[in-house]
Amino acid sequence: MGARTQDIVRKVLLPEAAPSLVSGATLTLVMLVGFSAMAGTIGGGGLGDLALRYGYQRFNTPVLLVAVVVLIGLVQLIQSGGDLLVRALRRRVETTGPPSLSVQRRGLLHSLDAAARDSFKGQARAAPGARSERAARACADATASSSPSPR
Numbered sequence: 001m002g003a004r005t006q007d008i009v010r011k012v013l014l015p016e017a018a019p020s021l022v023s024g025a026t027l028t029l030v031m032l033v034g035f036s037a038m039a040g041t042i043g044g045g046g047l048g049d050l051a052l053r054y055g056y057q058r059f060n061t062p063v064l065l066v067a068v069v070v071l072i073g074l075v076q077l078i079q080s081g082g083d084l085l086v087r088a089l090r091r092r093v094e095t096t097g098p099p100s101l102s103v104q105r106r107g108l109l110h111s112l113d114a115a116a117r118d119s120f121k122g123q124a125r126a127a128p129g130a131r132s133e134r135a136a137r138a139c140a141d142a143t144a145s146s147s148p149s150p151r
Helices: 005-042 046-056 061-095 099-125 130-145
Strands: none
Touching: 005 046, 005 061, 046 061
């Protein structure tokens, strides 16, 4: 039993990487809009060129403001759409998978949180050397309770 490399890539790696890929693509698009607007200052055309020629150089403030507002709106639209897509993909990745694993994670996190709270309460009243003794005791207990690995 096993999975082919194609199956692993398609069903495991790509779904796990999809939020990061979409986030990177969103950032790339936002940077592209910014760079194309800046390219207008050196004659590259586009919305930046319109704002510079007809707004700034002709002292036509309304044209300049409209171009800037359009650029800001475009960037916000791209960023918001990308963020929504990333959030949806992250939820999809988090909700898929065996339910027992998420229950185990929640239980483990809850027990770790409770143990950390208890240890911090005890540390506040303990002497300075007691912390290292308690840590050594916890490590010894953990080592003793773990089963030896088969070779």
